Amino acid sequence: xxxxxxxxxxxxxxxxxxxxxxxxxxxxxxxxxxxxxxxxxxxxxxxxxxxxxxxxx
Numbered sequence: 001x002x003x004x005x006x007x008x009x010x011x012x013x014x015x016x017x018x019x020x021x022x023x024x025x026x027x028x029x030x031x032x033x034x035x036x037x038x039x040x041x042x043x044x045x046x047x048x049x050x051x052x053x054x055x056x057x
Contacts, residue, residue: 003020019028 003023005018006014007016007018009015021028
């Protein structure tokens with residue numbers, strides 16, 4: 001894959017990755033959005049009206 005470089009340890013195992021953001025920035029942003037979604041999907045939700053009411057208080 002172009003625009004992606006792997007860094008390996010002394011055993012030849014991949015430990016890090018360098019990603020060209022000009023080429024893959026949008027995909028990386030989508031990936032991070034997905035990770036945030038997965039982390040928060042079981043959190044309690046509140047309505048917009050409740051949020052606005054709390055912010056005004």
